[in-house]
Amino acid sequence: MDGFTAQEVADVRVVYEVFAVPDRGWISLDDLRKALRLLGFKISRERVQQVAAEVQNKVLMRGQTDFTALLQIVSKLQGSSYDKHGEIAQAFSLLDADGDGCLSAQDLVSAGVSGPDAEGMIAEANKTGTGLVTLEEFVSVMMRTNLFKRN
Known part of the structure; x- marks a missing residue:
């Protein structure tokens, strides 16, 4: 993914794997918010829904976020309010x-x-x-x- 080093991708993967159930290959919208909070983002449920909808993989059903989508979301969020x-x-x-x-x-x-x-x-x-x-x-x-x- 553009803009991330291999280590950054690995760091996000660790957080993703905390919430992803092995046989599913995705995390729920509620778990997405928890993952983003664990990564340090202060984000409302509404904003999570909005940003997830913007990058959601067409193959997945609404409310499911795979690892690639999580990276896209992190990339999108890091620009503006990163303390x-x-x-x-x-x-x-x-x-x-x-x-x-x-x-x-x-x-x-x-x-x-x-x-x-x-x-x-x-x-x-x-x-x-x-x-x-x-x-x-x-x-x-x-x-x-x-x-x-x-x-």
């Missing part, structure tokens, strides 16, 4: 299932990440050895990804 830190903080809040201000492996599992992957992510991001990731640690890790380096 890196705010977007990352919003994603952190979405992942913080228990609302304790830290991410645990269980928080990530609740978001659909496998147990071993969740534990690996926490181990990589947590620099204090607590087994929990603070907002600052999360921002630090996310700012190193190509998805947030681009702006």
